Amino acid sequence: MSNCGQPSAYPPLIPSASASSSTARGSLRKTQSFNKIDEGYSGEEVQTPGFGNDPQSGTRDRMSDIKIPSWMTSMDPGMRLEFAYKLIRTLPTSHISSLVDRLEPILHLDFIQILPSELSLQILSYLPPKSLLDASLTSRTWRKFALEPRIWKDLYKGQGWAADDEEIQKFELEMQARAEKDMRQQVESKRKAEENREEERKAKEARTMSFATPMDTSQDGDTYVIDQVGLETPYQYGGQMNMDRRASAAVPTMLSDDEEMYPTPKQRPSTMSQSFVDAPLPIEPTLTTPGYGSPRLNWAFLFKNRKRLEDNWANNKCVPFQIPHPHYPHEAHTECIYAIQYSAKWLCSGSRDKTVRIWNIKTRRARGEPLQGHTGSVLCLQFDESPEEDVIISGSSDSCVIVWRFSTGEKLQVLQAAHGNSVLNLRFNKKWLVTCSKDHTIKVWNRRPLHTDSPDYPWDSKLVFGPNGAPTSHPDHPLYQPSWTIQDPALSSGLGLLNPFSQGPKQVTPKTIPAYTAITNFEGHAAAVNAVQMHGNEIASASGDRTIKLWNMKTGKCEKTFIGHQKGIACVQFDGKTIVSGSSDQTIRIFDRHTQAETTTLRGHTALVRTIQATQNRIVSGSYDETVRVWLRNPDTRIWQCNAVLRQSRIGTHPPPDPNQSHLSSQMQHTTLGQVQMHPVHQVGGTGFAGAVAASQLLPQAQQIQAHHQAQVQAQQAQLQQFAQMQQNQHPAVQQQAAGALTAATATTATGGNYRVFKLQFDARWIICCTQDTKIVGWDYAADDEGIIEASRFFLADP
Secondary structure (H helix, E strand, O other): OOOOOOOOOOOOOOOOOOOOHHHHHHHHHHHHHHOOOOEEEEEEOOOOOOOOOOHHHHHHHHHHHHOOOHHHHHHOHHHHHHHHHHHHHHOHHHHHHHHHHHHHHHHHOOHHHHOOOOHHHHHHHHOHHHHHHHHHHOHOOOOOOOHHHHHHHHHHOOOOEOOOOOHHHHHHHHEEEEEEEEHHHHHHHHHHHHHHHHHHHHHHHHHHHHHOOOEOOOOOOEEEEEEEOOOEEEOOOOOOOHHHHHHHOOOOOOOOOHHHHOOOHOOOOOOHHOOOOOOOOOOOOOOEEEEEEEEOOHHHHHHHHHHHHHHHHHHHOOOEEOOOOOOHHOOOOOEEEEEEEOOOOEEEEEEEEEEEEEEEEEOEEOOOOOOOOOOOOOOEEEEEEEOOOEEEEEEEEOEEEEEEEOOOOOEEEEEOOOOOOOOOEEEEEOOOOEEEOOOOOOEEEEEOOOOOOOOOOOOHHHHHHOOOOOOOOEEEEEOOOOOEEEOOOOOOOOOOOEOOOOOOOOOOOOOEOOOEEEEEEEOOOOOOOEEEEOOOOOOEEOOOEEEEEEEOOOOOEEEEEEOOOOOOOOEEOOOEEEEEEEEEEEEEEEEEEOOOOOOEEOOOOOOEEEEEEEOOEEEEEEEEEEEEEEEEOHHHHHOEEEEEEHHHHOOOOOOOOOOOOOOOHHHHOOOOHHOOOOOOOOOOOOOHHHHOOOOOOOOOOOOHHHHHHHHHHHHHHHHHHHHHHOOOOOOHHHHHHHHHHHHHHHHHHHHHHOOOEEEEEEEEEEEEEEOOOOOOEEEEEEOOOHHHHHHHHHOOOOO
16 A cells, blocks of 8 residues: 555654655646546545645644754854855745745734723823834734723823813713714614504504405315415414415515515624724714714814914914904993903903903803993902802902802892902802902901811911910810819719809800901001912912012911012912012013022013913013013924014904995094094093003003003004094095094003003903903904814813
C-alpha cells in the first residue's frame, strides 16, 4: 500500500522540488478523473485535513508544525531581520505577495475594534481636538469613539471654560422625560394597532360567514358547500383546518391579518429591535447625540461653539443691542440708570427715577410695572429669581434698603435708615446681606432667622448684645461651661444645688434673631465705602480713602489692607485669591490676596474707572470716559492687553424710521444729529444725584474731564448748526429737531457727556452696561450665529 499521502516523521525545513512536482502530478491525475463512468460506487477516500493531496493546504499544515532552530532565535534581532529578508528574496514573487497578505493583519491592528470600549476611549482622550477630528474621518466606528461626549467634556473643561451644570442637568432630565413619553406613546400606538387588527379580524370572519350557502350532505357523511366560484369544499364538523380552507376559498384574494397590515416582513415595524440600533452620527455635530435610552448632551457641539465664541471675543466680533427694544421706547426709565444685574432670562435695573424695573432678556421688554418704593435714586441692587430665593434687594440714596419678591414685585420688607447716608453698594448670598454706605461703614445683615443652636449665631455681635457680646452662661454658647455649687452636708440635709442662672446681675438673654437684623458693623475706612464683594466669610471693600480692606465676617476684624492706588477707589472684585480694583487714578490694579502684592497695573482709561468685572483671563471695565474696555490675558505670556474699546455713542439707538414720516424726517434720523439727540442729563443737585457723585472725592480732575467733553460737544454743535442751516428752508420739522439737539448738547456740557458708564456685567456671551442715558446697552458676541446661540445657554463666564 502506498504511503505517499502520509507525512514523514521528520519533515524537512523546506519541501523539496521533487516532492512538490510529484504532488502536483498526482493532483493533475486526480483532476482528470471526471471522464470516469459512475458505477454506483466511489473509490474516493476521505482526506484528513493537513494530509490530503492539496498542495497548498498540505504544505501550510506541515509548515505550521515547523519549529525554529535555537541557533536562529539566539541571533541578534538585526541579523535575524537580514536573514529573513534574504530568505524571502529567494521565494517567487507570488509567494512573497502571499506572505505580505499574511503579515498585513499583524502590522495593521484596529485597536478600536479589538480593545474594550473603556480602553479605546482612554487612549483617544490623550489626543488634542484636531487629532480627534482627523480620527473621526477614519471609519464609522472611529467616528463614534472620536466624538464620544465624555472625551469632549474633558477637553472643554481642560480649556478652562465653565459650564452651567444646573442647566445641563435640567436639560438632560428633560430629554429623558421626553424619551420616556415617546416610548409610552409608541407602546400605546402599538396596543391600539393590535386592537384594530383584532377588530378587523373579527369583522372579516363575520363577512366570511356571510358567503356560506345551504349545505349538501353526501353519502360518505362529509358536508360540501358551494362557494362563490362554484368549487366544492369538504367541511368537517369541528374541523378547524376545513374552516380555514373554506374561508380562503370563499375570499381567494383576501390577505391574512399580518399580510394585510405588513405586506412584507421587512416592512414590519419593530420598535424593540430598532431601539438598540445606533443611529448614524450626523456630519455636523448637533446639540444632542444618541444615548442609552435617551439623547445626551453633545459636548463636541458645545466645544465647537464655545471655541467660535471665544474667537469672536478675540476678534471683537459682536452685535450691539439696547434695552428696551427700539420699538418700545416708552418702557425705558425716565432718568439715568445707576445699577443693573442680569441672568439668563431676566435683567433688573435701578434708576435715578427712583424705580426698579424687570426686563425680559429675550424680548428686551419690561415685565409689568416698575417697582416703586424708594424716595431717592436706586444706586445698587441684586436679585435671585430661583424659586428658593425669589428676591430683589435694592439700596438707595434715601439710606433705605428694600426687599422685594421677584416673581410678583411685592414689597416684603423695608430696612429704614439702614445707614446714616446713601447706600452705595450691596451684595447677598443665601445667609447674609452686606451693605456699604457713604457714611464710611459696612453692615452685615442676616437673611434668615437665627436660632441659638445655629452655627452662624452671632454670639460676639456688639450690635445685638452690646459691647461684651452674649453671655457665656447660655447653654448654646460655644464657651459655655456648666458649674454647680455643692453645699456643706453639715449645714443642711442632703445636697443643695444652686442654679447659676438664678444668681448674679441680670444679663441679655440670647434668643432667636429675626431676618434682616444688623449683625455686624465694620468701621475703619476714612471715606465713603463705594463697593463691597463677598467670598465665603470674607468681605473686600473699596473706599475713597484709596485703600482696599479685607474683613472677616465671623470675627468682625480687618485682616488686611491693600495700598497702591493714588486716588479713591470706586469698584472692587474679589474671588478669594485675587483682588481687582478700579480707581479715580484711571488705572486697574490687581492684588494678590495672600501676599498683598500688586501684581499688575492696567492703564488705558482717561477718567474714573467706575465699574469692573474680572475672570481668570478676561477683565471688562467701564469708565467715566464713556468707554467699555475688554482686557484679555495672553495664555502664553500671561500679559494683559486691551483687546477692544466699546462705546455706546456708536450704537444706533433710534428705532427704524416710520414709513408715514416724510423723507426729510427719515433722512434727519440717520445723520450726525442722531448721535447727540439723546435724553438730556439732569443738572447736579439734590439727594437724587448722590449715586452719580458718590465718589465725588474720587474726581479732583473733574475740570479736565469737563473741558474734554466740552470740546467734543462744541464740535457736535458746529455740525448741527451747519446741518440746520442747510435744511432750514426745506422742512419745518428739521428746524425743530435741530433746535432740540442743540439744547441737549448744551445741557451735556454741564456734566461732560451722556455716556458715563456706571455699572456693567458680562458673561460668556454678553456685555451689558448702563450709563447716564435712559437706555441699557449691550454687545452680543454670539454675533447672530445660530449654533452659538443654541449652545450659549450652557455657557458660563470663566471662573
